[in-house]
Each structure stands twice: as structure tokens, then as C-alpha cells.
Amino acid sequence: EYVERRSVREIEFEKLRGVAIKNRTYVFTLAGSRFTYILPYETREVPEPCTYTGDLDENHLSTGIKELDEISGGLMRGGIFLIEIEHGVGLRYLPLLHVMGRHAVLAGRAVLALLNFIPIPSFEPEAEKAKEKRERPLSVVYPEETYDDTAVAYVREYERLKHQFKEVLEIVDLDAIESRFGYRKAMDFLIDAISRAFSNRMPVIVLVKGGMTSVSIAPRLASQHIVLKEMDGALLIYGVSPRTGLYCLVPEKGKMRMIPVL
Secondary structure (H helix, E strand, C coil): CEECCEECCCCCCCCCCCCCCCCCCCEEECHHHCCEEECCCCCCCCCECCCCCCCCECCEECCCCHHHHHHHCCEECCCEEEEEECCCCCCCCHHHHHHHHHHHHHCCCEEEEECCCCCCCCCCHHHHHCCCHHHCCEEEECCCCCHHHHHHHHHHHHHHHHHHHCCEEEEEEHHHHHHHHCHHHHHHHHHHHHHHHHHHCCCEEEEEECCCHHHHCHHHHCCEEEEEEEECCEEEEEEEECEEEEEEEEEECCEEEEEECC
16 A cells, blocks of 8 residues: 555454454554554643754754654754645644744744644743743744735744844744735745745744645745645654655654654
8 A cells, every 4th residue: 555655554453352442443553563553643741842952963953853853854954844734634733833843942042933823832831921022932923914014023023033032943834824815925925934044044844734825836945845644543744855754743751753654
């Protein structure tokens, strides 16, 4: 069998004694030379990044997930790290953003996110305790009445964070622009983000979702491209550029793990 042009195995069990089976089908893996089935993805607690050990090298920042660093090379300075979210994933990608943003905060950087009116966990617990907004390393901008107002508010907040924290990791949900102001404005915002990434030598994490017009263009402008896909309740992740095999995202003991599907 093949999933996204990547070979997978299929096993059928006619009888399995002593094991409660809630679903008819599960994703499984033979990683580590043992059979392991993957439960449907859910997070009961907000995952934390791996212990901060510094940047991977002078040209790449860590994502905060060891296995993702290994298969992607980390967040490339001056580049676009594209996360394509397929139908069925819903909001289950948010813990991944949390880990990546939280790791940037641990490195002393700020995080600026443009999101589409959805709740997110705080990237920095102490941010909620800050007496004034300017003390917080995390800032979220939501679309305003017009595109120009949104773009101005975003850039103004970016400059404020850059002045205070020197380096800013951007997280841009293109759906927040395209669904409200149209495809062309989404492309304008993306081009501006690419320009900032290049001039400031900081990566920009860009989200695109299935069904968006931006899905056909954004991959051509990205230096790195991963895809999140739902299958049998599990959350799969794989790299398009660089090309990788299939992995399952699994929250385990407060951390985010990636298990290869073999």
C-alpha cells in the first residue's frame, strides 16, 4: 500500500484476545523491531519542547522537537518553514506550534503570531503574569476590518518586539488573510514575510490549509515544507522538502515525539 507515495504495510487481525479494540483500524509501526499501534491523537496536557541546547548551527534554529530537527534540518534562518495542514487535522496542529514557539522563547527570542481567531495555549507561562504587554515575549495579532489595518498592526508589533528582544520568530496563518481579504492579499502578506525573513535572517513559520488557493503557490516559495495529515485518528507528519518518510506525532510524558511508520 502507499500513502502520499510512501509505502506502508497493512496487517489484518482476525482475533486478538484480551485486548479491547475501540476502532476498526489503527496506524501501526514496526519501529524498534516491535509491533506498536498508534492511538488516536489527543493531548491531555500542553507539551513542552526538548531541553534547550542552543541553535543547531549558525544557519538553523531548533524546532524544539528532536526528531523534527533531524528530518528537516531545523528552522532555516532567512527561510520559510511551510506547514501544510490537510482536511481532518482540525486544531490538532496547535500543540506543535506551541512547542516551536515555546522553544524560541527559551532561547530569548520573541514570538509574533498572526492567527485566525482561534484559542492557543500561552507559549510562555510567565507572559500572563506580566504587568504590561511590552514585557511579554509572545504577541498574537488577529485580522482587523481592513487588510491595510491588519498589515500595519502586525508590522508595528513586529518592530516593537524586535526592538526589545532583537530576534522575532514569526508564525503566519495565511488562512487568516485569505479567508478575510482574498488570495492576492494573502500573497502580498507572504511576500512581505519573506522579505523580513531574508533581511533579518530569521525563519518564518507559515501555515496553509487544505482548500486554500495559497496551497498551490506557497510551496514554491518555501525553503522547507512539511505536511500534517489525519489517518485513522492518528496525526501523521511527513516532509515534502526535504522529502522524508511518514511519522506519527505522539504526545508522551509532556513532550512531543515523532515515531517513524515502518
